[in-house]
Amino acid sequence: MFVFVFPSSLAVSAQEQGGAVEMQVTPLFGGNYARGKWLPLSIVLRNSGAATEVLVAVSIPNAQVRNTLTVNLAGGAEQRVVLYAAMDDQTRELRVSLEQGATVLVEQRLEVRPRSGERIMALVAERPLQLQLPLRQELFELPFLPLNQPLNELPDQLAGLSSLALIFFNDSDTSALTPAQLDALSAWVSSGGHLVLGGGPGAERSLAGLPPTLVAAALGPERALDTSFLGSYADAPPPAQLSGITLQPITGTLTFGPNDAPLWAQRDLGYGRVTQLAFDPSALGAWPGGPQLWDRLLIPPLIIRLPTGVEFSPDYAREQLASAAVLNLPTVNLPNSTPLFLLLAIYTILIGPGIALLLRRYDRQALGWFVLPTTALLTALIALGIAVSLRADERVISSVTLVEQVGDTVARARTFTGMVSPRDELVALNAPASALVRPLRAISGGFGSVEGLNGDIAQQQEQFPVPIVPWQLRGVFGDDLVEFPALDVQLTFGQAAIQAVVRNTTGRTLNAVVILYGEQLVRVGDLAPGEQVVKTWPPASGLGEGYPIGTAASAIVLADEREANLGVGGRLTREFLTRQQLLDAAVSRGSLDPAEGPLVFAFLESTPLALDFAADGAARNSTTCLH
Template identity: 30%
Template sequence: RTRAAVAFVSLDDLPTAPAAWNSLDILILNDVDTGQLNGAQQTALTQWVETGGQLVVTGGPGWQKTAAALTDLLPVALSGSESVDDLPALRVAGGTPFRDPGPYVVASSSLRSGELLVHQDGLPLLARQPWGRGQVYFLALDPKLAPLVDWDGSQALWGLIAGDTPQPPYWGAGFRNGYAAGEAVSALPGLALPSALALGLFLLVYVVAVGPANYVILNRIGRRELAWLSVPALVLLFSILAYFTGFQLKGNDVVVNQMTLLHGPLGGDTVRAQTLLGLYSPRRSRYDLTLPGDALARPFERTYGAIGGAGHIDQVTRGGDLVIENVRVDVSAVETFIVNSYQPAPAIAGSATLGLAGGSVILEANVQNNGDVTLENATLLIGGRAISLGDMPPGDSASTRTAVGAAAASGGSPALAPGGFGIIPPPGSGAPLTNNAATILGTSNYYEEPVAQARYQLLSAVDESFYGGSSSVHVPGDVVTLVAWAQTPQLDARIDRDSYDSLATTLYLLEMPLTQGLVAGNNVSLPLALLNWSIFEESGVYEATPQNLFLSEAAVAFEYVPWREFQRMSVTDLTLVVLPESSQLSQPPPDLSLWDWEQALWQPVPDAGWGETVVVDYGRYLGENNAVRLRIATPTYGVQIGEVYPQLTGELD
């Protein structure tokens, strides 16, 4: 993130609806009486932190009122305040001397949990503890008073806090493709159009009945002059038949369909939810749609690009419930809405460990379904790789022990797995959900199966905002994500009718911490699955990703950084892997260049071709945290690259 916006708010401005907090990244509470927060605000604050918010609570003279309602969240146990003449540890952290002389008022405390970022002889000055996906900081001074108020080092202090804000996975932004979202929630079972075969048979019977059959019958009875009556009668009969058939196909019942993306840390109390809501009506009518009062809702239209649109409603009111009033639905149409809410975390437990065995990097994971719903097509997502666990009924557990990378062979060259280099994720646009759709949906025939097709559109609504662009996606490298489906509603959605049908689908994306079980001294080779990547620069590329990359007189440069577990690895070998698509074997390979961190320029890689190219004198191409920048260019029209990445081999410290 390169830009930030700051808003100054009072406690009264803090919303009671938890989902309204999603627009905040960091909240600083300074010299305010948090005891004035009502119960709904306190609950919303806690849920916001647990699902990814960053809370900063300050001390100074007003420490007591500021921490009044937050003692359970703080990483420290507060005991009072004291005056100190100097804070040399803080000066060192800020890198510059104070402008104002002491004494300074500091809130006295002791570390209860978490870690001390800055302390003066054991007195916490800045402490932090994780809270779910979020974090809570305690700053023992008042930033409006000395020494912080006009200190040049304050920027470094706040930069330490803001810079530590974790980047959420890309699906944390929710649905971003309006067309795919509309297609998903509008795909209702039983409302599909008749097949081409059925239409063809109907037309064939109609033509035969009106033409040859009508003639044969009238000719046999010797009354061919009656054709002026029989032909219109048959046309009317078939028209009535077609009308009633169509009426039955479109259904007679109003349908409320909800499809929810549920994401957050596994084992927490609360997760964030975003729901696509579709209201189908077989005839033109108006409805009032009622939702829980702590939800946020707005209409959207089925258009390409970002989700937006005014819809066909009068207004949205909030009392005990949230009511979308006077929703106007046309004949056999679906009005669509997007709803943000917080939901109780599902009762699912799990653990994941990355280790070494038999020359391979091994993922060992276990998932336990302690809830009362069946998890359909449960899948583990690690980097760009999906591992199927199958269906998990209530009370069921599933385990996997799967190779996700290969250790180097004794001669120092990377070991090859059957069919490729290490473990290679499926090719695609760089969006892991749709890339692995066959595994996540449990079928590769999702274009033909109605339920699977709707679920595929739901995945596309998350992923396809990146289609045709040059955006990289962030998949956390220190977690394994559980992906699963359930046919359970997350919202109590009602309309002002006595009779209507309700449909529900939930997509779970729940993150399990990944434990480092790797031991020192092993020669390990990292595949693309264990590298995070981003675009460094690009020119003329339609869709820039390290997989399924199409280049036509264009160039792109990626920056690859190993997962955190491998960022301190002592690299002993750098090999460039460039895999062609099977249909491109006769094409010349692209030109490769590596970024020289010492000279700050691109260096061409001589004799680079398809497959593996070993890089000599590789040290100058390794940046901080073993980062590697690789540039791919081609003057040739239509070169399709299946996969391109730097394969690092080394010793784990």
């Protein structure tokens, strides 16, 4: 049976008039989203009046936080913008408003639909792609939800692709993709996405603009394909004939089918996968075995089963662990007490022998009743002034960052930051305009609990105010792709031993660099920019040494530091706990076993994605882990 895309089943577009400004809102992917992800909204603004500035805001009903975007509209202009809505688990409606100052020009509602454990698949094709997918009732789990997606509207933010389990390019000219779209696509695959590339006559167009990392095979001449292999993927006999192209797999690619002309090739990239077909998928439209083939072939590379549902990426688990690391707050900055001690010493000298000797010398002992109280009063006033001027700023800020390499020059950075203040205040948050920011997920830990925040969170804006509630840890986390040259790590095979060659090509100082594979650890140490270190792999170990199978990565990496970081009562220091939780977050895959590696970890002196509360004088700590 053919499954057609039916985005019109949802309220995918709404248009309203607000004075001289008209707004049309269309949620991408037909309003379907994976739980807790982002949903991009395509918004067209038409201004028939004079130049003006408007605010577009989106919120979940009854929520106290909004995602906003400020737009400068020229007179008589039409402008398309994309606003990202931070979704929860069950929302079926969004409220979008167009505002000017304190006036709401337009407010409208959009129907959206949460999808849990469904294979949301974007079909990017010049002509409608008809796949013979299995029906929902025919599958025990992971039903398909195919949605047509124009190439030019493919999100250029990783967050915009986060709801998708699969993206299928077929006879679509990918050379039209922008660098930002390609970076987002590469990062999406590395994070657990499955990219499928159609073959046949349109294969060259589908590969035209893709980087080598997203291609599994070079293209050869057209030929008739041997279809007998398809019989192992379905109960039906293979199709009698199938034409396609010859796939010439690159290094590290698995092929399926005859060696001289495979039917498809696959390569893994991070947690995700690229599948490249030799044939046009539409050619199997009449084959009865099509549903079984696509069910087995179009599978998410990573399936994480949690009590709350199924996830196709480790993002949720990592966000939970990283948010918990924010709870390791620094201690309050203590004031400099030296001026008070000096004042006390001077007062002691004066009130003791100093004034008495002075009055006796001038034979004015009778003035003692006035001089002594006056000196005490003046000293108290001076002490009060010093205490007020040197009083401690009781605000504390904690920030952690995970940096994950997703390309040769691009990394995904996620920064989690929280602040505690003794008073109600509105604090400016500085963030890169390209980063998407949302409230921290609520979580409790040994040092208290962390909450999100209320108010407006601006997008494409470098600073916006954040309301802080007294004595409550409130915070946000930001997600962005940043320019970050990849660390050069190679394993070389010699006659005597295997060597790990590590060269710091990041342009930053790297601290505590380690290489981990399973329970085998090599400590590289600190690396200055451009520095190279060669280590023997695996490390030599004696009888009875080493770590048991299944030992947590953080326990292995930080084993040598544990004793030195035991504080009063045998409690580990907060700095140690922060590094431990970041390492756990880096390898976490939810309910699945942690990633084994080989993995490279390092700690950076500064974060490439700074989310900074403008609070001068506040105590701060910041930890950044590269993995």
